[in-house]
Amino acid sequence: QKEVEQNSGPLSVPEGAIASLNCTYSDRVSQSFFWYRQYSGKSPELIMSIYSNGDKEDGRFTAQLNKASQYVSLLIRDSQPSDSATYLCAGRGLAGNTPLVFGKGTRLSVIA
């Protein structure tokens, strides 16, 4: 199993709908998880981080972590065309200053 796996999409949703992005991970990157948004040609921007089982909400974004299933997701409510971007899931291990390991990214298109 790859360390972080994402459905590469593309995923298209109508404006105002909920977009659901999913990610699975291996044991090596099982300590903390991050969702980044990346616009074309730009550096990734952090949306949310999550470390504990359950849900974490921030505005229109909700991250969900299920450590038993090694699964992390991101829900975007009331999707806007400006949310159209590539969403990267990343995991990080425990030991010291470990780097983020990224999934392939899911391309999201929000259709007006």
Added chain:
Amino acid sequence: GAVVSQHPSWVICKSGTSVKIECRSLDFQATTMFWYRQFPKQSLMLMATSNEGSKATYEQGVEKDKFLINHASLTLSTLTVTSAHPEDSSFYICSVPWAGAGNTIYFGEGSWLTVV
């Protein structure tokens, strides 16, 4: 404001020449920085871990003699692409773990390299 500064934002160079990319942490010290490369429509791939005062740690398949990393101070890491070739054209991004509380990692703005 930005906490990690990367320079240059874009650079075009001729095949066979070398290019240096800088990554600076602003207002905080970083003993470790990470260098990633991203080809179009692909994800970020870790190239190496830059360690202040010691040798960088390279990922499998990354040529250490081609991608020279120097982390001479606690706020600056440089990546030098030596004898660049067109296949080295890519988006290079540095990331820096925040040394304070929490688990935050900051990214530089990225550097577009085009080798002609």
